[in-house]
Amino acid sequence: MNNSNQKDYENPPGFEIDFDLLKEFETCLDPQSPESCRIPCHVLGYGEISTVFELNCEGMEGLAFKRMSIFESQEELEKYIHAYQDYNHLLEQEIEIRLPPHGHAIVRNPSSQPIFYIIQHKIDPKAIGNNAIHILNREGVGILFERVLGELFKLWSFNSRQAEYQVSLDGQISNWVIDEFDADTQKFDEYASLSYVDTSTPVYTHEGVEQFDPELVIRTTPRLLAMIIRQFFLEDVMTRYYDPRKVTIDILANFYKEGRPDLIPELVGKANSFFANGGNEFGVEEINEKEIRDYYREDALIWSFLSSARRIDRFLYLKILRREYPYILPGKVKR
Numbered sequence: 001m002n003n004s005n006q007k008d009y010e011n012p013p014g015f016e017i018d019f020d021l022l023k024e025f026e027t028c029l030d031p032q033s034p035e036s037c038r039i040p041c042h043v044l045g046y047g048e049i050s051t052v053f054e055l056n057c058e059g060m061e062g063l064a065f066k067r068m069s070i071f072e073s074q075e076e077l078e079k080y081i082h083a084y085q086d087y088n089h090l091l092e093q094e095i096e097i098r099l100p101p102h103g104h105a106i107v108r109n110p111s112s113q114p115i116f117y118i119i120q121h122k123i124d125p126k127a128i129g130n131n132a133i134h135i136l137n138r139e140g141v142g143i144l145f146e147r148v149l150g151e152l153f154k155l156w157s158f159n160s161r162q163a164e165y166q167v168s169l170d171g172q173i174s175n176w177v178i179d180e181f182d183a184d185t186q187k188f189d190e191y192a193s194l195s196y197v198d199t200s201t202p203v204y205t206h207e208g209v210e211q212f213d214p215e216l217v218i219r220t221t222p223r224l225l226a227m228i229i230r231q232f233f234l235e236d237v238m239t240r241y242y243d244p245r246k247v248t249i250d251i252l253a254n255f256y257k258e259g260r261p262d263l264i265p266e267l268v269g270k271a272n273s274f275f276a277n278g279g280n281e282f283g284v285e286e287i288n289e290k291e292i293r294d295y296y297r298e299d300a301l302i303w304s305f306l307s308s309a310r311r312i313d314r315f316l317y318l319k320i321l322r323r324e325y326p327y328i329l330p331g332k333v334k335r
């Protein structure tokens with residue numbers, strides 16, 4: 001893409017977007033007050049490096065736009081797009097993990113920074129895993145958890161049978177959607193499929209080389225903190241999602257954050273049974289509740305500190321340095 005206002009997007013199968021309207025939205029968007037934009041919009045959710053919007057306008061109905069403002073150059077963006085598309089192909093075609101129809105659009109903000117939008121159909125909130133666990137009965141939650149492990153089993157098996165690609169995945173329950181979910185039944189339909197919705201961080205290796213540049217994430221943190229992350233935490237963060245045991249612990253610990261700690265003892269048993277039987281080829285040692293609890297406490301402390309540091313950094317940018325702060329920060333997140 002050059003600096004002109006040419007169309008630069010890929011339509012997902014089955015829908016078109018009003019690209020000019022998306023450009024107008026980006027032009028008038030205030031990252032510090034996103035819903036005050038003159039283009040009617042609503043924030044559907046926040047990620048660590050993205051914000052998901054719906055635009056309440058003709059031509060944009062039923063769509064969700066995941067906005068990523070982490071790129072400083074066209075070269076960075078192009079490298080990311082290659083990794084993003086390759087990652088989606090690996091998940092869908094090679095590993096056979098179901099993804100929702102998706103496309104993307106690229107626009108430039110008033111400072112000429114490239115902004116990347118991932119476009120998907122808007123999802124019924126009740127069908128998203130972290131909401132579904134408050135609707136399903138206990139048996140249904142157990143089945144959902146086992147089905148998530150089953151999807152991850154496909155990925156881990158793919159990694160174990162070849163060396164060219166190693167693919168990671170953030171398996172947290174909030175990243176999965178129950179297709180054609182009927183909330184009224186409070187049961188998990190045995191024929192229901194799952195879709196994985198969080199492909200914006202394409203962490204995978206090709207011939208031993210990591211394809212995602214972690215600096216894209218690190219740069220959203222204050223400089224001093226970024227130095228600490230690089231020195232002490234980066235390797236663990238970049239490798240934990242390749243490890244079946246660590247991924248499972250992360251999923252289980254997330255039930256604390258989602259307000260269902262009562263389910264953890266039962267789900268730990270299901271996880272251990274899974275790895276002792278069909279998943280025993282990965283050599284995963286038994287998981288216990290104490291390490292789930294300890295992991296959650298440490299993770300919650302880190303993310304709470306990071307959130308506070310970002311808010312302080314935003315204050316310094318806006319009030320002291322009088323400079324633009326390009327990132328959209330969520331409000332206080334309960335952990």
